[in-house]
Amino acid sequence: MVGWENQIPYIGVTYFQLISSLVLLVVGYVVTKILVALFKKSIGKTKLPPLVVEFLSKFLSILLYTTVIILGLGVVGVSVSPLILGLSAVIGLILGFGLQDTLTNLAAGVWIAALRPVDLGEVVEVAGKTGSVSGIGLMSTELKTPDNKLITIPNKLIWGSIIVNHTRMPTRRVNVDIGVAYGTDLDGAIKLAMDLIRGHPKVLDEPEPTVVVTALADSSINLQLRAWTKTEDYWTVKGDLTKGIYELYTKEGVEIPFPQLDVHLKKG
Structure with missing residues (x-):
């Protein structure tokens, strides 16, 4: 029968040490899970943002x-002492030469979690990409595009870029551009557009909607329909107004021109 104090061949530790180490690892794993859960629950009762709670946990x-x-x-x-010293030296070297970007991403992740320029579920444009924020980690942020692609962006690019948040504000202005032919009764065309905007149930009365002339282009006089709506109704209103103004102008005989080029041939 093998004694607890006998050494295990080839590895130089006793059976007692091995069993004790395994028990310690299992107990430590369970205790860590419990402590982290308790910490997360207690700190979750504070006013700290959820991202900060997740980061600290x-x-x-x-x-x-x-x-x-x-x-x-x-x-x-x-x-253990030489191990800790060795790890410290290795970590110092890695941090000094190989993990500069990692530390930058980590620091940026802390700032993003604390200041929340973006938050889960918001639609943002950042680092040249647009999508809904599906995850914010210590090192990177994930965006999900409308066609269900997942984009992972390092946090240093998020923090170092201009961030356009499309859904943070409760209301947004819908802009719909359309051109009418030269010679069109502008007052009549504008009135038709205003009637269309005011008739939409999801367009807000305040701020007041408008229709403005934006340019005298080569082939058309460009108008822009401007209507305010709740952010969640933005795409519904934009789609309805775009389709509606085309159908209304077609029905009322308002010409919507397309680019044309006149070519004159000169005989020799």
């Missing part, structure tokens, strides 16, 4: 797991 779990692993190695006879 992940940081605590990494710290506790690392501590458990070091203690487990100590039980099997591994000298």
Whole structure:
């Protein structure tokens, strides 16, 4: 019968040390899960943003797991002090030469979580990409496009870029551009457009909708319909007004021109 104090061949540790280390790792894993859950629950009762709570919980779990692993190695006879010093030296070297971008992303992730220029579910345009924010991690932020593509952007690009948040404000202005032919009764065309806007049930009365002349282009006089609506109704109103103004002008005989080029041939 093998004694607890007998060494295991080839690895130089006793059965007691090995079992103790495994028990410590299992217990440490369970205790860490419980502590992180309790920490997350207690800090969740504060007014901290959910992203900050998630970030602090992940940081605590990494710290506790690392501590458990070091203690487990100590039980099997591994000298912990040189290990900690060695890890510190290696981490210092990595941080100094190879993890500059990682640290930048980490710091940017903290600022994003704290100041919340973007939040989960919002539609944003950042770093040249547009999509709904589906996840914000320590190192990167994920956007989901309307055609269901997932875009992962490093946090340093998020924090260092101009951010256009399309859904943060409760209302938005819908702009619909359309051109009418030269010689058109502009007052009549504008009145028709205003009647269309005011007749839409999801267009707000305040701020007041308008129709303005934006340009005297090569082939048309350009008009722009401007209507305010709730942010969640933006695309519905834009689609309805775009389709509606085309159908209304066609019905009322208002010409919507297309670019034309007159070519004159001169005989020799």
